[in-house]
């Protein structure tokens with residue numbers, strides 16, 4: 312296995328007609344890490360990947376693999392591996408021929424090819440499927456053949472475009488685990504494109520959240536989940552309850568008191584230098600909200616609905632004067648009075664201050 | 672209420688209706704079958720009969736006409752010529768058609784409709800009009816010759832109109848669309864991402880074409896080739912009107928036998944040989960064209 316190399320995009324941009332698919336975008340993928348590109352449909356994830364692969368020429372900027380500028384290189388000279396959403400296995404070849412294709416193109420001899428193919432089949436646990444036609448494989452098996460095919464040539468970078476998108480939920484979870492395991496073992500620098508936030512959070516070392524052709528935040532899964540910088544990021548990465556209010560003053564070490572628009576007061580931790588009187592919005596994750604008695608809580612709300620979701624209860628509540636409902640996830644059922652009126656509270660640490668940037 | 676509903680026997684609506692429907696479906700094909708029987712099967716049978724009962728069969732056995740066709744140097748030559756014209760036309764159509772198909776599927780986008788129209792257009796014009804068009808283009812003082820002479824490439828105008836090449840031009844002009852449409856329909860099912868996968872795996876443009884695109888479009892190529900081959904064998908107007916009558920193929924000969932020589936039995940035998948050609952082609956197609964596996 313060759314040593315891991317980093318990947319760098321420097322102010323890469325691309326437009327199709329008058330659609331600006333990518334605004335000048337820079338991205339640094341560290342050697343050996345798995346970076347997830349996460350974002351809603353049409354935000355430019357595939358375009359980014361296709362520029363890295365060499366299928367699209369960026370209008371500005373450059374692509375570096377390791378220290379080498381590959382912007383002008385055709386896809387076949389870039390030493391990449393890629394797994395497509397629909398796997399794109401060659402239908403006229405067997406499993407072994409599919410995997411051997413890349414080696415054949417590099418002029419590897421037949422005996423070596425066979426040895427490498429067998430080794431890869433072992434890696435993806437498909438040893439007995441060597442001579443099968445690809446039509447005779449299940450979705451998960453095809454996925455693994457596609458992975459083996461992309462890894463057999465020892466690529467410098469592995470590109471994964473929604474690799475698990477076509478699998479059902481159970482299989483997807485298993486494959487997430489398997490894919491991650493293989494990626495770690497080989498230490499190959501990888502980019503995973505997905506619009507599934509859970510997949511991005513569970514599989515990657517870092518997540519780059521994209522919106523409208525830009526990277527709006529990049530960080531470890533915990534960082535982007537716990538400390539989203541904008542309302543968009545907080546809402547895209549799972550459910551977020553957004554509250555607004557005005558800073559009333561400092562309340563001790565790094566905590567501020569906020570007068571909420573919908574009544575009540577709450578505490579907010581974090582950023583130093585929040586000026587008194589400033590308008591702020593912040594997010595609280597559903598699992599960080601607590602249901603309590605009306606007295607002594609930040610906000611009053613009325614329980615609308617409660618759903619058991621297997622491992623937790625999901626409460627939907629309405630706060631008077633606010634259109635969007637508030638969601639709360641709890642492990643155990645809360646005691647709700649007959650009129651449904653409860654108090655909401657949260658710790659200062661779980662309130663996430665959101666940036667000024669207007670959300671799309 | 673509910674007990675009454677339960678005690679009532681269920682009316683057999685479903686079974687009766689579906690039974691009648693199926694019966695109707697079979698009977699609906701009768702007009703078509705009748706039509707085929709009267710205007711296709713019977714004439715074919717009559718033709719076979721005619722070819723083995725003509726005047727010469729009395730003297731030389733019932734296969735007299737077939738023997739003559741295959742052994743007489745002149746007729747055997749025409750058989751070979753027929754085969755050659757069809758093969759060359761097919762190959763030229765393939766060479767001209769494949770790039771057009773590829774362009775249509777991969778790059779044409781919204782121009783696709785226009786290209787299809789341009790392809791079909793020659794089929795909508797009568798052979799007389801087309802012949803006239805070729806005359807305008809290729810006559811001694813036509814556009815093509817004038818241009819060649821003026822550009823200094825040749826000294827004297829070429830007599831293209833009366834050369835066999837004119838027949839090929841005429842045939843390719845009308846038959847290429849069949850090739851293009853056959854290949855296009857299959858090529859559309861070849862996912863671009865298969866080509867991209869091959870590129871990423873280290874294949875250059877040519878290797879990608881030879882190892883991925885071409886093998887996956889073989890079905891379309893086979894269908895197109897067989898179609899063009901069979902259609903070339905069947906055309907005689909092009910040979911009659913273009914190229915100064917220098918190319919004689921079996922179908923043109925049949926036309927002449929029926930209309931000029933009136934040797935009906937011999938014409939029938941030739942017709943049957945031509946039919947056999949077509950049947951062999953269709954059998955080949957059924958055998959080799961898979962029509963599966965391209966779309967994942």
Ligand SMILES: Nc1ncnc2c1ncn2[C@@H]1O[C@H](COP(=O)(O)OP(=O)(O)OP(=O)(O)O)[C@@H](O)[C@H]1O
Nearest residue numbers: 327330332350351352353354355356357358359506
């Ligand atoms: N070949 C193309 N021609 C024209 N516009 C394109 C082309 N490819 C992408 N676009 C546009 O560029 C933008 C970004 O597309 P891209 O495919 O990168 O999105 P994505 O983030 O991968 O979305 P999805 O999650 O739906 O796959 C979209 O607005 C899309 O319509």
Ligand SMILES: [Mg+2]
Nearest residue numbers: 353356357358
């Ligand atoms: Mg995409």
